[in-house]
Amino acid sequence: MARINFLELPVADTGAAKAFYGAAFGWQFDDFGSSYACTMTGDTDIGFQADPAQKTAAPLSVIQVEDLEAALAAVTGARGVVTVPIFGLPGGRRFHFRDPDGHELAVMQVD
Numbered sequence: 001m002a003r004i005n006f007l008e009l010p011v012a013d014t015g016a017a018k019a020f021y022g023a024a025f026g027w028q029f030d031d032f033g034s035s036y037a038c039t040m041t042g043d044t045d046i047g048f049q050a051d052p053a054q055k056t057a058a059p060l061s062v063i064q065v066e067d068l069e070a071a072l073a074a075v076t077g078a079r080g081v082v083t084v085p086i087f088g089l090p091g092g093r094r095f096h097f098r099d100p101d102g103h104e105l106a107v108m109q110v111d
Helices: 014-025 068-077
Strands: 003-010 036-038 045-049 060-064 081-089 092-098 104-110
Touching: 003 104, 014 036, 014 045, 068 081, 068 092, 068 104
Parallel strands: 003 045, 060 104
Antiparallel strands: 003 060, 036 045, 081 092, 092 104
16 A cells, blocks of 8 residues: 655755754664765655755655556556656655645655
8 A cells, every 4th residue: 555654855954954853853864975864764754855956845755655657657647747757766766746736746666
């Protein structure tokens, strides 16, 4: 069953975001390059995207699915608009889309 498994926040500085959330909630983060970090609990995780070329304007919910291509077909069939085509990332692949109300979300299939 598809479920939200990740929330990605656009941030100005991953180090500052990690320091705040680490101090406030005791969270620990893994770094993926200089502009991305995330928790890796396996539950609903949180990521920080500081790369200006990749960060979204608002928080990005990520929906985990079993079959990414089937989800892509279902999203476009339901009038969703793909904003970022399927791409690979550590741990899987994903794409971004806007729903009919203009909300941007992502869909991910884990490896």
